[in-house]
Amino acid sequence: MPASSGRYDPPAFMTDFDDIPGQLEAWSNAMSGWVDEIIAQVEQQLAPGSPCQFYNLVTNPQPGPLLEQEVIWAAFPKMLRVLYGIPGAFELADDKLYPLSQSSDPSRAPFYTGPIWDTLFYRPLDEYCEWRVEKNDAGKIVRVTFTSEPPEYWQALHGDTLADMNGDPKYKTVGDPKKVLDLYRELISPDVTLDDLRCPIDFVDQTTGQTIYFKGCYNPYNKWNSTHGIMHLGQPNNSISAEVGLGALATVIFHNATTAPVVIGEALVCAGRLGGPNRTSDPTISATVNDLARLGAAITLRNPVGLYMDSINLTGFEDPSGQQIPSEFFKVVRGDEKNRLIERAVFEVPKSEGYVAGDIKVAGVPIRYGGQIAENIKIKLVGVGSSIGKFRNSSIPAIGQCCVSPAQPLFLRRPIDIATSCDATMYSAFAWGGNPQGSSLPPSRDQLKMANARLAAAARPRPSLARHRMR
Numbered sequence: 079m080p081a082s083s084g085r086y087d088p089p090a091f092m093t094d095f096d097d098i099p100g101q102l103e104a105w106s107n108a109m110s111g112w113v114d115e116i117i118a119q120v121e122q123q124l125a126p127g128s129p130c131q132f133y134n135l136v137t138n139p140q141p142g143p144l145l146e147q148e149v150i151w152a153a154f155p156k157m158l159r160v161l162y163g164i165p166g167a168f169e170l171a172d173d174k175l176y177p178l179s180q181s182s183d184p185s186r187a188p189f190y191t192g193p194i195w196d197t198l199f200y201r202p203l204d205e206y207c208e209w210r211v212e213k214n215d216a217g218k219i220v221r222v223t224f225t226s227e228p229p230e231y232w233q234a235l236h237g238d239t240l241a242d243m244n245g246d247p248k249y250k251t252v253g254d255p256k257k258v259l260d261l262y263r264e265l266i267s268p269d270v271t272l273d274d275l276r277c278p279i280d281f282v283d284q285t286t287g288q289t290i291y292f293k294g295c296y297n298p299y300n301k302w303n304s305t306h307g308i309m310h311l312g313q314p315n316n317s318i319s320a321e322v323g324l325g326a327l328a329t330v331i332f333h334n335a336t337t338a339p340v341v342i343g344e345a346l347v348c349a350g351r352l353g354g355p356n357r358t359s360d361p362t363i364s365a366t367v368n369d370l371a372r373l374g375a376a377i378t379l380r381n382p383v384g385l386y387m388d389s390i391n392l393t394g395f396e397d398p399s400g401q402q403i404p405s406e407f408f409k410v411v412r413g414d415e416k417n418r419l420i421e422r423a424v425f426e427v428p429k430s431e432g433y434v435a436g437d438i439k440v441a442g443v444p445i446r447y448g449g450q451i452a453e454n455i456k457i458k459l460v461g462v463g464s465s466i467g468k469f470r471n472s473s474i475p476a477i478g479q480c481c482v483s484p485a486q487p488l489f490l491r492r493p494i495d496i497a498t499s500c501d502a503t504m505y506s507a508f509a510w511g512g513n514p515q516g517s518s519l520p521p522s523r524d525q526l527k528m529a530n531a532r533l534a535a536a537a538r539p540r541p542s543l544a545r546h547r548m549r
Contacts (some may be wrong), residue, residue, distance in 0.1 A: 084136055086110060089228065089318070089384030090419040092412065094235055094257060103254045108230070108240045108249035110136050112319050115243040116326040123330055123529060131371050132301035132326040133378050140376045140464040147463065149366045150388060153224070153455040155208035157183065157356040160488050168447035174201040175304060178314070183354070185491040189314045192284035198299035200312040205304035206361050206385035207457050208316070210308035211448040218436030222425040222448040225312035226385045226457065227412065228318035229298040232258065236275075243319060245288060246326065256298070265411070265422075266307040275300045306324045311385075315354065321459060324360060325379050327352050328367035333473040335509065339372060340476060345508050348493045348520035349476035359457065362530070367461055372386035374470055386413065387420035388456040394441045395454075398433055407435075418458075425451050459489060480507040 085106035088095055095101040106500020113134045120130045133140060158167035159182070179188050179195040182202035189195070201208050203400035212221040230240055255272060262270040281291040291297060303309045311317070332340045332349040340349045343361025347353055347367055353360035370377050395403045409427075413421035425448075427435050438445050445451065479501035490507055500506055 085527050086136060087382040089231060090386065090413040090421050091382055092231075092421065094261070098252050098254050098257075100269075102187065104249070104251040105234055106136065108234070108251070109318075109322075110134055112243060112322045113326070113378075114324045119243070119323075120330060123327075123474065123477075125472040125474050129432070130326070131329040131375065131377050131468065131469050131471065133376050135378045135381060135462075140378075142464060143373070145370075145463040145466070146380060147270060147366060147370065147461045148388070148458050149363050149407070149461060150456050150458045151205065151358040151362045153209075153387070153452040153457050154267055154449050155203055155205050157204065157354070157489075158202065160356055161486075168449040169454070171201075171203060172212055172447050172450045174202060174217075175204055176297065182313075182456055184490065186487070190281075190283040190285070190290065193282050194280060195283075198297075199304040200299065201304075201315065202313065204313050204315050204354060205358055205457055206311065206316050206321075207387060207452065208308060208311055208313065209452060212437070214371065214434060219445055219448070220426065220434045220435050220436070222435065222451055223308050223540060224387060224425070224452070224455065225310055225421065227385050227421045228316070228321075228384065229312065229436075230311050230318050232298065233296045236400065238295045238329050243509045244464050245290065247292075254259055259522045260296055262302055262309060265489065266302045270302050274302060290516055298546045303386070307391060316385070318354075319386055321363075322379065324363055325351055325367055325459070326378075328364040329371040329377050331368065331371055331471060331473040332476050334476060337473070340508075341368065342374075344490060348478055348480035348490065348508055351478035351493040351495075355480050355493065370461065370463040371469075371471070374462070374465075374467040376465045380460035380462045382419075384419065384421070385461070386418065387457055388418045388458040389420075390423075390451070390456070391454045395440075396430070396439050398437050403427075403438060407481075466531075481505065482507045 083102065086109035088105055095105060106233050117130050117132055124130065139481060149360060150293055155171065158171055160171060175194045176182050176199060176200045176201060178190050181188055185281055203209065207224060207226050209222050209224045211219055214220050232252040233240060235253055236255055236258050236379040240246040240249040240251060244247040246348060258275060259270065259272050262275065268315055275297060277291045277293050277295050277297045278411040280289045282289050299314060303312055327350060330350055332346065340346050343365035344355045346364040347355040347361050352364050355361060390408045392403060392405060392408065397403050407425060408425065409424050410420050411422040411424055413419050425435060436445055440450050479496050480493050482490060483504050
């Protein structure tokens, strides 16, 4: 879809900005700024004489024909399944909230440090779709609310100055705090107050000294978007600026020690230090975009830029009588259902049916977790390629690597610099060449046998998966 009126439109063409003078332009300026910032970063990586293949569709539109490429993945987090198996992953996905001072990824450092971050919570759902489960007094699920709305949209609707790619305030918006409050009261609870949604103090990361959110600004981790409800994405990696960054960085072509191109998604994420190698989203996005890059295409993200729920597959969802449930049980609340740009949806059985969502069976198994529904939801972004063959960029050597442990051979540690050694108990997942430790050898058969035994033990529910208590 082309940019209307020469600007980037809001995600799913949502209309909350329409009656706020200057707000649509402010949003477009922020989107355009993020794109230009990341293009500048990519240009510093490329080989001499290789121009960036990612482009700004507002300031630098490319001639047609345009090739649209949907990038689709499942909503349920792959990392949770790898680490905890089933049902451990389902339990954690539904019930666990992490403080911002702790990462749900055991291979990365906390997101922020300081007392305030111990009191702010997020869900460990990192595939650009998050959900909240509600149960009745009998413990059965009655409603599951899903969202793919980016936090920046709500910061802009509040009228905050959006951060640049370095986290510094840069892009001013206009906003309407009353509209933010009205939407929260409509979609979450009539008890919401504006003070509930704002930062009571500056939220400072004590590790860097940087103020992440300023006093009086919109608080993405307010209780109505964490412990008491869900409005938009809250996992720190689930942002629209991160989507833009990944899309652009994935246009860089990397090669291994034999100069062969790196093409597998997980390998690309590790080679280019592009994101989370244990997610489904980041490797899928990276591989798809990189395929277009190797064809020499000019590449961007389709307008309106956003992460979306594409659809849900309800095949095998049966009511208590064994009949297929109707599609209306998955109700789209925000976004564009017709064009499969879904931002908010609710899975719920109408009261007139006489039963609840927890009475539905999926493939013969009663719904006990929201993750059983999430497994059947497709998430997507849409890339655009044009001018195939225009670029002939040279590949560059891998700049990163991922390490793995024999105890968890399926879990890729977050990418580190190619010149950094893996820990003594680990080995490099991919033999890029240049690992100073020379530890790119795979584990022995005995090591794998031991690792598989440990993974089987990890698949059982653990005490650490205790239900989070609201505070």
